[in-house]
Amino acid sequence: MAASLRRERARAGLSLSELAKRAGIAKSTLSQLESAVGNPSMETIWALAVVLGVPFGALVEPPDHAVQVIRAGEGAVLHSEQSSYAATLLSVGPAGARRDLYRVAMEPGTVRASEPHIPGTVEHVVVAAGRVQAGPRGAEVELGPGDYLSFRGDLAHTYEAMVPGTRFTLVMQHV
Numbered sequence: 001m002a003a004s005l006r007r008e009r010a011r012a013g014l015s016l017s018e019l020a021k022r023a024g025i026a027k028s029t030l031s032q033l034e035s036a037v038g039n040p041s042m043e044t045i046w047a048l049a050v051v052l053g054v055p056f057g058a059l060v061e062p063p064d065h066a067v068q069v070i071r072a073g074e075g076a077v078l079h080s081e082q083s084s085y086a087a088t089l090l091s092v093g094p095a096g097a098r099r100d101l102y103r104v105a106m107e108p109g110t111v112r113a114s115e116p117h118i119p120g121t122v123e124h125v126v127v128a129a130g131r132v133q134a135g136p137r138g139a140e141v142e143l144g145p146g147d148y149l150s151f152r153g154d155l156a157h158t159y160e161a162m163v164p165g166t167r168f169t170l171v172m173q174h175v
Helices: 002-012 016-023 027-034 042-052
Strands: 077-079 086-092 099-106 111-114 121-129 132-136 141-143 148-152 157-161 166-174
Touching: 002 016, 002 027, 002 042, 016 027, 016 042, 027 042, 042 077, 099 157, 121 132, 132 148, 141 148
Parallel strands: none
Antiparallel strands: 077 086, 086 099, 099 166, 111 157, 121 148, 121 166, 132 141, 132 157
8 A cells, every 4th residue: 555655645746744634644644654554444545545536446456466366254354443344455446447346344333434435436335145224325225135226425425234244245436
């Protein structure tokens, strides 16, 4: 993440101080992230991505391999500070495609409240197990296994597991 963050900050022409200020994080935290020290929360990475105007996956890039297998329970898991939401980035969209693919695990009891992502973001959800209530704030719908939902991710939105063991696939499309 460190190299990607430095690259995107330079591309945006922002100083360390200015990016930290706009993202609402401490300058020392941002400096540590650019030095590959620390383990940022999902909220921190999203805040940086929004300020930089890039998809989440542009900052969290898995290695590029001709064939990639990520087994269930494997992969780098990003945790929310606000809820039991844990997302594993499975695939970053190639140049021009601008999409990221996640496997998400949630447990009941907390809500993952998400601020708007970069303009043009669309979220696609397919439920594998359990039940999840998701969508734009105030217009959430409950989904069960096999259900599909698509909504604008550039609006404030939420995810909430309704039963234990809720699992779904999330595709973030950035148009």
